[in-house]
Amino acid sequence: MFFTSKRLIERAEGLELLKEILKDKNKSVVIHYSCESFVTTHGRTPRVTSICMRYLGTAQTKSFSIHLQAQFDGKDFNNLTLADYDALEKKMLDEFYEFAKKHKDFKWIHWNMRDSNYGFEAIANRYRILGGQAFDIDEDRKYDFPRVLGKIYTYGYEKNKPDGRLLNLAKRNDITTVDALKGKEEADAFDNKKYLELHKSTLRKVDIVDSIIDRVDKNELKVASKPKH
Structure with missing residues (x-):
């Protein structure tokens, strides 16, 4: 009885939480980003390679990336020095934080961007390391969507293996995962300087999260565990 009450x-x-997100879709944005592997940085904060935002109301996407910034600056992103990387990443993050300031009143929906390894804090730390002054998005405006799903469907809503919960859930619901890389594949893409592939993966993942939100809203999301009412 107690378990049932707690579950309800x-x-x-x-x-x-879902109602808050959907209350005004024109003031909600989905964010996802790609970065250097946590494993190979030897304790250094992973370099950010691309950040993508998708407006929930219009489905329009805004993105920032090292490879785009290199093109803007007339650089060959296949032959960048470490100083080039730092300068381009700094410019990319300059633009991201300008965007964040202009959207400070928005709701920011994300997928596990919770800590200093991977999350808003990790991006802010990278920016500070590069000499920037990070703009802090209010915590009450950040919505970790896996947590929302866990509350609605229980935390067994999807398995983590083989491809991570996000991609597994997308496949369960016939949401295309074309261009979306798994964690190891993203790390390999960074090491092999395949920044366009990383960027396309990040774009696809904001699209996937958007599609998942839409299916939850329509009560059409298929999950591994049935919600207990």
């Missing part, structure tokens, strides 16, 4: 409360919390 948790599900209600998840549905309320």
Whole structure:
């Protein structure tokens, strides 16, 4: 009885969070980013390679990336020095934080961007390392969508293997994963300077999160576990 009551409360919390996100879609944005592998940095904060945002209301996408910045600056992104990388990453993050300031009143929906390894804090730390002054997005405007799903459907809503919860959930729901790289593939793409592939993967993942949100809203999302009412 206690478990059922607790479950009902948790599900209600998840549905309320979803309601907040969808209350004004024109003031909500989905964010995802790609970065250097955590494993090969030897404790150094991973370099950010691309950041993509998708407006929930219009489905328009805004993106920033090292490879785009290199083209803007007339650089050959296949032959960048470490100083070039730093300068281009700094410019990319300059633009991202300008975007963040202009959208400070938006709701920011993300997928596991929670800590200093991977998340808003990791991006901010990279920017500070490069000499920038990060703009802090209010915590109450950040929505970790896996947490919302966990509250609504229980945390067994999807398995982590073989491709991670996001891609597994997309495949379960026939949402295209074309161009979306797995974690190891993203790390390899960075090491092999395949920045365009990383950028396309990031774009695809904001599209996937957007599609998942839409299916939850329509009560059409297929999950591994059935919601307990």
